[in-house]
Amino acid sequence: MKSTSTIDLNMVNAYIPGRANVGPATAAMIERRDALLGPAYRLMYEHPLHIVRGEGAWLIDADGRRHLDVYNNVASLGHCHPAITEAICTQVRKLATNTRYLHDTILELAERLLATVPGTELAHLMLTCSGSEANDLAYRIAQTRTGGVGMIVTDTAYHGFTDAVSKFSPSLGENVDLGAHVRVVPAPRQYHAEGADVADTFTRDVEAAIADLKRHGIQPAALIVDTMFTSDGILPGPVGLLKGAVEAIKRAGGLFIADEVQPGFGRTGEHMWGFQRHGVQPDIVTMGKPMGNGQPVAGLLATADVLGRFGENSRYFNTFAGNTVSCAAALAVIDTIERDQLIQHAAGVGKVLRDGIAALASRHEAIGDVRGVGMFVGVELVSDRALRTPDRALTTRVVNHMRDQGILLSACAKGHNVLKVRPPLVLTAEEAQLVISALDDALSAAQRT
Amino acid sequence: MKSTSTIDLNMVNAYIPGRANVGPATAAMIERRDALLGPAYRLMYEHPLHIVRGEGAWLIDADGRRHLDVYNNVASLGHCHPAITEAICTQVRKLATNTRYLHDTILELAERLLATVPGTELAHLMLTCSGSEANDLAYRIAQTRTGGVGMIVTDTAYHGFTDAVSKFSPSLGENVDLGAHVRVVPAPRQYHAEGADVADTFTRDVEAAIADLKRHGIQPAALIVDTMFTSDGILPGPVGLLKGAVEAIKRAGGLFIADEVQPGFGRTGEHMWGFQRHGVQPDIVTMGKPMGNGQPVAGLLATADVLGRFGENSRYFNTFAGNTVSCAAALAVIDTIERDQLIQHAAGVGKVLRDGIAALASRHEAIGDVRGVGMFVGVELVSDRALRTPDRALTTRVVNHMRDQGILLSACAKGHNVLKVRPPLVLTAEEAQLVISALDDALSAAQRT
Numbered sequence: 001m002k003s004t005s006t007i008d009l010n011m012v013n014a015y016i017p018g019r020a021n022v023g024p025a026t027a028a029m030i031e032r033r034d035a036l037l038g039p040a041y042r043l044m045y046e047h048p049l050h051i052v053r054g055e056g057a058w059l060i061d062a063d064g065r066r067h068l069d070v071y072n073n074v075a076s077l078g079h080c081h082p083a084i085t086e087a088i089c090t091q092v093r094k095l096a097t098n099t100r101y102l103h104d105t106i107l108e109l110a111e112r113l114l115a116t117v118p119g120t121e122l123a124h125l126m127l128t129c130s131g132s133e134a135n136d137l138a139y140r141i142a143q144t145r146t147g148g149v150g151m152i153v154t155d156t157a158y159h160g161f162t163d164a165v166s167k168f169s170p171s172l173g174e175n176v177d178l179g180a181h182v183r184v185v186p187a188p189r190q191y192h193a194e195g196a197d198v199a200d201t202f203t204r205d206v207e208a209a210i211a212d213l214k215r216h217g218i219q220p221a222a223l224i225v226d227t228m229f230t231s232d233g234i235l236p237g238p239v240g241l242l243k244g245a246v247e248a249i250k251r252a253g254g255l256f257i258a259d260e261v262q263p264g265f266g267r268t269g270e271h272m273w274g275f276q277r278h279g280v281q282p283d284i285v286t287m288g289k290p291m292g293n294g295q296p297v298a299g300l301l302a303t304a305d306v307l308g309r310f311g312e313n314s315r316y317f318n319t320f321a322g323n324t325v326s327c328a329a330a331l332a333v334i335d336t337i338e339r340d341q342l343i344q345h346a347a348g349v350g351k352v353l354r355d356g357i358a359a360l361a362s363r364h365e366a367i368g369d370v371r372g373v374g375m376f377v378g379v380e381l382v383s384d385r386a387l388r389t390p391d392r393a394l395t396t397r398v399v400n401h402m403r404d405q406g407i408l409l410s411a412c413a414k415g416h417n418v419l420k421v422r423p424p425l426v427l428t429a430e431e432a433q434l435v436i437s438a439l440d441d442a443l444s445a446a447q448r449t
Numbered sequence: 450m451k452s453t454s455t456i457d458l459n460m461v462n463a464y465i466p467g468r469a470n471v472g473p474a475t476a477a478m479i480e481r482r483d484a485l486l487g488p489a490y491r492l493m494y495e496h497p498l499h500i501v502r503g504e505g506a507w508l509i510d511a512d513g514r515r516h517l518d519v520y521n522n523v524a525s526l527g528h529c530h531p532a533i534t535e536a537i538c539t540q541v542r543k544l545a546t547n548t549r550y551l552h553d554t555i556l557e558l559a560e561r562l563l564a565t566v567p568g569t570e571l572a573h574l575m576l577t578c579s580g581s582e583a584n585d586l587a588y589r590i591a592q593t594r595t596g597g598v599g600m601i602v603t604d605t606a607y608h609g610f611t612d613a614v615s616k617f618s619p620s621l622g623e624n625v626d627l628g629a630h631v632r633v634v635p636a637p638r639q640y641h642a643e644g645a646d647v648a649d650t651f652t653r654d655v656e657a658a659i660a661d662l663k664r665h666g667i668q669p670a671a672l673i674v675d676t677m678f679t680s681d682g683i684l685p686g687p688v689g690l691l692k693g694a695v696e697a698i699k700r701a702g703g704l705f706i707a708d709e710v711q712p713g714f715g716r717t718g719e720h721m722w723g724f725q726r727h728g729v730q731p732d733i734v735t736m737g738k739p740m741g742n743g744q745p746v747a748g749l750l751a752t753a754d755v756l757g758r759f760g761e762n763s764r765y766f767n768t769f770a771g772n773t774v775s776c777a778a779a780l781a782v783i784d785t786i787e788r789d790q791l792i793q794h795a796a797g798v799g800k801v802l803r804d805g806i807a808a809l810a811s812r813h814e815a816i817g818d819v820r821g822v823g824m825f826v827g828v829e830l831v832s833d834r835a836l837r838t839p840d841r842a843l844t845t846r847v848v849n850h851m852r853d854q855g856i857l858l859s860a861c862a863k864g865h866n867v868l869k870v871r872p873p874l875v876l877t878a879e880e881a882q883l884v885i886s887a888l889d890d891a892l893s894a895a896q897r898t
Contacts, residue, residue, distance in 0.1 A: 089537070176763050296775065320743075
């Protein structure tokens with residue numbers, strides 16, 4: 001059975017059985033859930049939430065209590081956004097079928113997505129059901145194109161849970177083995193770089209990983225990077241950060257895969273995609289989570305060059321991926337982002353949020369760094385500002401205190417000490433203020449305990 | 450770019466560019482699609498269909514023409530079944546979120562699914578987005594439990610498209626490499642067995658594959674079987690067929706994975722699951738396609754013994770899998786199957802269909818074998834009844850003639866010569882007669898050309 005220590009090691013902000021008194025109703029539901037779903041599932045928070053309804057940035061629990069959700073980037077336009085739910089309901093009553101027939105919606109979706117990547121050679125859309133499937137397919141394509149299997153990833157990266165992708169997702173924890181063909185490089189942590197040029201360091205680290213793969217007779221297939229380094233601690237980094245590393249992998253005959261599952265669809269407040277911040281040319285761009293605002297849909301864009309050999313060798317059919325309903329949802333998401341100018345909105349309210357949290361640093365010594373772009377904010381908590389010592393215990397207390405105050409967020413990074421603030425793009429400035437003032441309270445309360 | 454010969458080799462019933470005049474509107478849409486989706490996607494039929502609407506067993510194309518769909522087993526309750534679409538629309542407007550919070554629907558779904566497997570040790574449900582993800586997760590679990598990586602599959606099996614699963618899906622074609630840890634055994638083809646006991650042969654073949662894996666120092670992780678051998682040609686086989694093979698893999702320390710993605714949810718007209726026909730005890734049962742009648746939802750049931758180690762080592766989180774909307778759809782599917790007694794209905798109308806097709810054999814020498822259970826019928830077409838010579842060319846003509854008459858089906862099997870008739874469970878006896886009489890015409894017409 002699952003041991004507390006294992007859970008503790010593997011996952012930030014997991015519910016740990018027995019640590020807190022969750023009350024009889026929740027305890028009974030957790031017991032029923034453990035019996036039915038088995039030992040691999042996890043809940044969040046010391047007091048897990050039983051959610052029954054969502055609207056806008058809010059989740060409502062079984063007791064009718066409202067929680068401001070600044071964490072789930074699936075419902076990125078807000079929970080149950082009417083434009084998306086109506087697109088789903090209209091289409092699901094008309095037709096839900098697959099890509100072995102012609103239909104318009106998938107073609108329109110492809111045109112709209114390809115229009116978001118001007119100045120690249122990305123030419124084709126392939127659809128999957130999940131971001132994990134998208135990264136798995138990207139890996140298959142990379143192997144076919146390069147003849148290699150080697151993968152380079154950052155040290156706390158998460159790219160998915162399939163057998164192949166879990167082997168290059170170090171954040172799954174020490175008990176999930178990395179592949180012998182996988183090399184891990186340090187994420188570009190400017191806050192811990194003591195003035196060094198993180199872009200240079202990152203380039204050199206990727207070059208060293210390439211050399212090490214080759215020394216072992218392994219041809220590199222790809223460098224894959226979450227362009228916001230989400231699990232690594234939300235690291236937008238200096239503009240252009242990825243340039244040297246991307247050039248290095250391409251020189252070595254490998255591909256650059258931009259994993260946009262978390263940063264994509266306007267979250268950065270700068271562009272539709274995170275890689276666009278760094279002016280690099282991905283061979284493959286993977287996407288998922290917010291793509292259907294909750295409807296399961298994910299996929300990838302790839303260049304014609306990269307897909308040529310794969311298309312010769314393999315047909316691709318994914319029963320549910322590209323179904324008319326998921327495509328209709330994804331189209332409605334793009335429409336809404338554009339019509340409501342949500343990228344600009346994310347930039348504006350994101351700045352309010354970031355500035356407000358940064359201002360707390362004068363009162364709270366624990367705030368070591370506040371960083372981010374758009375609706376993606378990382379707050380690094382430390383026990384010693386001079387030494388930048390990660391304070392995981394404090395971070396856990398803050399997350400749970402926030403939850404108890406009705407603000408939902410979580411944490412990330414190697415040290416499990418970075419608050420991950422990832423609100424829906426539609427968050428208002430007033431709602432941002434609620435987050436800031438709750439964080440002020442939580443930091444005070446958590447320091448006292 | 451894709452060459453005709455490659456496509457021809459890899460996939461039954463693929464649209465082959467240039468072979469037929471599809472008319473200007475369809476040609477333009479195909480060209481647009483190839484440009485947008487790239488070279489790996491395939492269409493079905495010589496004249497691909499542009500579908501815009503579905504209702505019951507019918508698909509309606511852009512010209513308003515109605516096609517009787519006896520092929521898509523996703524919309525197994527009929528296209529746009531109101532009980533399912535209303536469950537989706539109600540839930541999607543209320544809440545669509547994930548398994549890191551408590552919610553009731555997933556627990557109720559687990560209880561209902563576990564109630565369908567009495568007399569087994571299957572104890573837990575885990576959810577995925579696709580059947581491929583379910584088989585990929587089953588493989589990860591099998592590796593963790595057994596310490597082995599070896600896989601045994603039948604020679605024309607299809608289990609999915611992820612990097613790991615494609616390595617044990619021989620039906621993807623010769624250009625998709627099988628893994629060095631994979632052994633392929635002949636499917637139990639009674640029609641070609643010349644009186645031999647196929648169960649005995651299958652057991653011996655699996656035993657030989659186990660021995661060969663061990664001789665290479667590879668510990669078997671699992672035998673995985675589509676319990677209806679769908680891609681192998683629809684082979685229900687004698688009751689108990691799988692018993693010896695399952696005992697053999699368990700003796701060798703490997704697991705038995707019943708892949709119910711195609712046979713599951715009542716299609717056999719005998720039980721909810723195909724494995725129940727053979728009285729065997731799976732360690733893992735995977736499911737998908739018809740599970741949400743179109744909504745992306747899939748998963749697996751596993752024993753507590755099998756999941757124990759996996760749960761210790763790995764947390765499991767799949768963003769979209771187990772979301773409230775997909776669970777609501779799956780619950781509505783189970784409700785509908787039970788309320789409308791669709792397993793019994795599938796048995797009754799399936800028999801009408803099978804008997805009617807079998808009766809055609811007296812007039813059509815090409816019909817070598819008619820087999821199946823419930824709403825799963827295989828019709829093996831041969832050029833010589835005595836020699837049982839597969840007639841792939843005739844099969845392709847029959848499929849396309851049927852399509853032109855407004856009946857949608859396809860083909861399968863190693864020789865690409867088995868008509869795959871897989872209607873929705875709600876097919877009426879009158880609709881079954883339409884299939885039978887269209888097949889009568891198609892066989893006459895295809896013999897003449």
